[in-house]
Amino acid sequence: MLTPEILHALHNLPLAAKQAAEGFLHGQHQSRRHGTGMEFSQYRPYQPGDDLRRLDWRLAARSDRYYLRESEVDTSLTVHLLLDATASMNHRDDNGLRKLDYARLLLAALAYIATQQGDAVGLTILHPAGLQHLPPRADARQLARLYHALETTEATGTFPDAGTLAPLTARRQRALTVCVSDLYEQDSEIESLLKRLRTTSGEVLLLHVLARNELEFTFRGAITFEDLETGQRLQLDADQQRTTWQQQLQAWLETTAQQARRRGFDYHQLSTADPLDRAMREFMRRRMLLS
Structure with a gap:
């Protein structure tokens, strides 16, 4: 199975997406x-x-x-892909992969799968300065547009404000929204957006991406952490704080999962070390339920 590191090392997002998706789709039948x-x-x-x-x-x-x-x-659908491209997505795992790199690969593979199923696919990239939005289409050139937008995106700043996000929920359109984010937020702004999308569009598949070095806290010795969005710094001894860190992280993850499911989101936690097939399987499961 192609790992995220191998796919990223291709330095060719269309090829990586096709390789990952076609391996998964082998034996799948058109819906x-x-x-x-x-x-x-x-x-x-x-x-x-x-x-x-x-x-x-x-x-x-x-x-x-x-x-x-x-x-x-x-039984084609409208699929709305949503990428959190705020600065926290620049966090790099021990394997060299940023959360943004993993999210790009994942969304590109999902776009390929949805296109193969005949779905109209759109993409919104969330930047602090504004939205980069490609309306859902099912034409032959849409996949190239999506790949280009993903390839040229860089993670910067904080989550857009409510006014910037307003056009996303301005009109009702039945769709399966797939959001890829690390869910680092200041004041529940990501949750608020997804709640509105749940109301206006229907289903929300929330793929929560974390780096493995965050989950396992692989850091050693004296270390300085910097918040990539606020610039705040924290110095600590990683070996002394490992148990406390992991306990607090697990408590946050459990609360996050519970709240997301209570809001009606189809929530799944992913690591940047996880193969893409797990997320692709959840996407196809949710898609089949809507068909």
């Missing part, structure tokens, strides 16, 4: 259901109560039996 769409699928015998308008009378005349024409309709 379709039987219905009354335009693409003919099969016949089935008439049963009492069926709509007589769907009977194939020519076949009935030839065979003296009654059959209904069934069709297949695509």
Whole structure:
């Protein structure tokens, strides 16, 4: 299985996304259901109560039996990808991968999968100075647009204010919103945005990305930590503080997960060391439930 480090080392986001997604999609079938769409699928015998308008009378005349024409309709969705590109996403793991690098790979792979499923895919990158927004489309060039936006994005500053975020929730549009963030916030601003998106768009899949060195606190000796968004610094002895750090982190993670699920978000915690297939599996599971 291709690890995030190997995919990142390709220095080619379209190729990395395709490699990760196609390995996952192997054996997957396009999401379709039987219905009354335009693409003919099969016949089935008439049963009492069926709509007589769907009977194939020519076949009935030839065979003296009654059959209904069934069709297949695509169960495509609108998928809205949301990237937290604030400065805390620049935190680098021991494997050299930033949280932003992992998020890019993940969202690129999800965009590839959604495109293969026939979905209209859009992307919003959250910057303090404004929103970089690509409206959902299902045309052939959309994937290249998404890749370019992800490749050229850098993480800076703090989370946008409510006024900057207002256009995202200005109108109702049914969609599956996939947010990738480390959920570092000053005053519940990320939660507030996702609550509004849950109301206006429907489903929210929240992928909470943390570096493994944060989760396992792999630091040693005297060390200075700097808040990448505020510039505040903290000096401590990592060996002495390891147990306290991990206890407080676990308490925060448990509270975060509980609150997210209470708000109706489909919440999953990820590490920058995790293969992408776990998140892709959750995306496909949620997508199938909506189809």
